[in-house]
Amino acid sequence: MAFNFKLRSFRNLSDKLRFIGPGILLAIAAAGESGISEALEIGAHYHFELIWVIILTLIFKFAFTNGIARYTLSTGETIFEGLTKIPGPKNWTVVFITLIFLLEMFAYGGMLLFGAIFIDYYLPGVYFERLIALITLAVILFLLWKNSYERIEIIVVAIAICLFVGIGYCLLGFNLPIESIAAGVIPKVPPGSVLSIMALMGAIGSGLNLLLYTVWLHEKSHGECGPDFFKKYIRYVNLDLLLAFFLVSVITILFMTLGVSGFVVSFIGHGEELSLDAIIVQVLYVLSNVPFGNAFFLIFGYLIMFGAAITGIDGRARAISSVLKSSYSTKFSEMQLYRILILIFAGIIASAVIFGEPSALIHSVSAIASIMFALLGFMVIYLDLKLPDYSRGNRVWLLIMVLGSSAFLFMALMMEGTFIIVGLPLIESLVLLIIPVYIFTKTELFRKCITRRLEIADFIWVILIFAAISVYGAFRGIPTEGIVINAGHVGPMIAGIICGPAAGALTGLAGGVYIFETGGSTALIFAIGTIASGIITGYFTYYWRGNLTYSKGALMVIAAELFCYVAVPLILLKDTAFVADLLRRSFLPMLIANMTGVLIFIYFLKEGKYCIIHKQKSRNNIKFRPGKKDVSLSDDKGKKESQQERL
Incomplete structure (x- = not known):
């Protein structure tokens, strides 16, 4: 017993x-x-x-x-x-x-x-x-x-x-x-x-x-x-x-x-x-x-x-x-x-x-x-x-969670003044960049992009529009620790997504030239990185047959930024200590700024219920097909044009 x-x-x-x-x-x-x-x-x-x-x-x-x-x-x-x-x-x-x-x-x-x-x-x-x-x-x-x-x-x-x-x-x-x-x-x-x-x-x-x-x-x-x-x-x-x-x-x-x-x-x-x-x-x-x-x-x-x-x-x-x-x-x-x-x-x-x-x-x-x-x-x-x-x-738990989460959010945003010095200006720049991008998605030129009806003049207009967005994103950069934090890669990346790597490269070239002209020890690195960002997103989109999701969008932005911050300086300078210091000083804010811009653009596409279809015959053009329901696009004469096409 x-x-x-x-x-x-x-x-x-x-x-x-x-x-x-x-x-x-x-x-x-x-x-x-x-x-x-x-x-x-x-x-x-x-x-x-x-x-x-x-x-x-x-x-x-x-x-x-x-x-x-x-x-x-x-x-x-x-x-x-x-x-x-x-x-x-x-x-x-x-x-x-x-x-x-x-x-x-x-x-x-x-x-x-x-x-x-x-x-x-x-x-x-x-x-x-x-x-x-x-x-x-x-x-x-x-x-x-x-x-x-x-x-x-x-x-x-x-x-x-x-x-x-x-x-x-x-x-x-x-x-x-x-x-x-x-x-x-x-x-x-x-x-x-x-x-x-x-x-x-x-x-x-x-x-x-x-x-x-x-x-x-x-x-x-x-x-x-x-x-x-x-x-x-x-x-x-x-x-x-x-x-x-x-x-x-x-x-x-x-x-x-x-x-x-x-x-x-x-x-x-x-x-x-x-x-x-x-x-x-x-x-x-x-x-x-x-x-x-x-x-x-x-x-x-x-x-x-x-x-x-x-x-x-x-x-x-x-x-x-x-x-x-x-x-x-x-x-x-x-x-x-x-x-x-x-x-x-x-x-x-x-x-x-x-x-x-x-x-x-x-x-x-x-x-x-x-x-x-x-x-x-x-x-x-x-x-x-x-x-x-x-x-x-219970209510005590809920009160502690609300007060604690609010206090932690406030402290995190104020930590070291980073949010005030860099975060708010970057948000302002992104808002001013996204507005013209949103307006662009409502234009006939965008319809031509997604229906693969671009002519040479239309292609040039796309380059000019997103080159201006890239230059503005670089112009509105925030100097910190000797580096300018900016959203200059957003323009080339979006151009690469909708028109392919050639458009991304040409768009990035305009932004890269502006960055290079501003001078500085990292000007050449970021100029090359701006060009590369459009090429990388263009090829990623082609590889995925245009089937972009938020996670894929985030992945290709990470790949583009890592190429800019790691591969380019290692090739040019072969200085690992410089690369580590560059990553520490500006990688995260640059990554977040450019990723946010690209993900918002993908959100615009998904809100329009378009799935991106990429034909194997063309590497520089992308076609959007409606999702679950057929979506019609009207031209200036009020005619409707079906987006449905067999693969």
């Missing part, structure tokens, strides 16, 4: 702890961003004055993750499948998040370099930092190749245990300043700390990493869902989340304490820039009084970055592979897609390790990811309102 009772008790405990694990993975993924890259520096600058930011941020991020956990338990889907139901173009949210995930791999290259710096301090002069980072990446690939969630969970739990032991041991060398920590709970904004508060909000508890929790939770639940399942396990999922965010808060405060202790005798001004090397040296000086303190700090600093990288790569690969398998027809299995994705991620990370610099890589994609994370808060609210009553969030 006693044995049976103990067996039942063990089974009950095992059942309750069934969902403990995904939260640990989430905590380690978040710790890689907030544990070292932010908390040490914030502690060095502001001591414990920003503890209140950590508390409020984690409350919101707990509510955010709770919302996506409830969605998974009640529907049996990951949040990524839910995001495909957001109103708008098909799968637009997932495509956009996937793009950000790919860009974030550059930041993971920076994280691995951070980890390599710790090993380099532990074994000075033995290895090169970049070699250590690449070896670490190879080990991660080996561990992920089997696509085993259980293996990853065991590794990350072991890292978490070692992390607590190691940091706790390091802190034995000095007492925790409880009074200072308690005083930091009271909200106040130290002079010059606004940008640090913004950075801390984004880093603490991570941002888009929170979406990965739903992937790991889906693995643990094996897709089970329903009212009974939800009511039985939601409390244990919440316990897992509480454990995760408690772990994040402890790691953050402990690293902040190390940052404070490292500079307690120094006079560091608010906002004064510090290098990671300077912070590490000061912390090592403090820990030199603790036996093996330096070794513990350096080894476990590396382990945090290792854990963040392996969880981040695994979660993103699982998320994207599951969406690709469920939303698109593909001959690959989910396992094959997972392996392809981790190889792609590894390639991006390796390029970042070889050509990049840690701080620049980590902060280069943070602004756009922060904006998307804030918008996702409102999307989670929308999906929550569609859930059954038993799994829907």
Whole structure:
């Protein structure tokens, strides 16, 4: 009897702890961003004055993750499948998040370099930092190749245990300043700390990493869902989340304490820039009084970055592979897609390790990811309102989500003044560019383009119109960091789509000549890139037989911009450091500006219910065929002309 009772008790405990694990993975993924890259520096600058930011941020991020956990338990889907139901173009949210995930791999290259710096301090002069980072990446690939969630969970739990032991041991060398920590709970904004508060909000508890929790939770639940399942396990999922965010808060405060202790005798001004090397040296000086303190700090600093990288790569690969398998027809299995994705991620990370610099890589994609994370808060609210009553969030949850998402959106837009300095002028330029494009779609000349009735004079008019759009987009550029951010590629790209690569090249030539005449160190690069953008979109459209979608439109813009930013400067200058700096300074805003213009044009086409049909005989002409219903176009005499034609 006693044995049976103990067996039942063990089974009950095992059942309750069934969902403990995904939260640990989430905590380690978040710790890689907030544990070292932010908390040490914030502690060095502001001591414990920003503890209140950590508390409020984690409350919101707990509510955010709770919302996506409830969605998974009640529907049996990951949040990524839910995001495909957001109103708008098909799968637009997932495509956009996937793009950000790919860009974030550059930041993971920076994280691995951070980890390599710790090993380099532990074994000075033995290895090169970049070699250590690449070896670490190879080990991660080996561990992920089997696509085993259980293996990853065991590794990350072991890292978490070692992390607590190691940091706790390091802190034995000095007492925790409880009074200072308690005083930091009271909200106040130290002079010059606004940008640090913004950075801390984004880093603490991570941002888009929170979406990965739903992937790991889906693995643990094996897709089970329903009212009974939800009511039985939601409390244990919440316990897992509480454990995760408690772990994040402890790691953050402990690293902040190390940052404070490292500079307690120094006079560091608010906002004064510090290098990671300077912070590490000061912390090592403090820990030199603790036996093996330096070794513990350096080894476990590396382990945090290792854990963040392996969880981040695994979660993103699982998320994207599951969406690709469920939303698109593909001959690959989910396992094959997972392996392809981790190889792609590894390639991006390796390029970042070889050509990049840690701080620049980590902060280069943070602004756009922060904006998307804030918008996702409102999307989670929308999906929550569609859930059954038993799994829907209460009013307190809704209030926290609305206030938190609004605050994050405001902070993201204001971060470093980028939105005000670059974003608003670019939006203004795009609006002024799109208006003539929209008017063009209502003209007889556009009808001739889509019905393949262009004469030489008409072709010349198309070149002139879109050349003017290209020149205006370049003229209205915003100078920043020695580079002019502009939407000058929109004209050649649209000309390439509707009239082929020849039209795109000639249109880009006009914009390229204007850019070249303006002068500057990058004038020739961007002039050639403008010409190439029209050619690339023209050939992409021909390759797809004119069957353009939003995702295909985004893909060909990415290809054109990468050619401009990577291939052209490498061919002309053969300077990889210059390419990395060019990507950091202006790639994202240029990509977003030109992609937005092209996607809006595709929207105009789809609103007109035209599918693009591209005949194999002609490479420079495109025909549009109506979609589900026949659509007639009228000429100036009021006659109707059918668009239906056999392929």
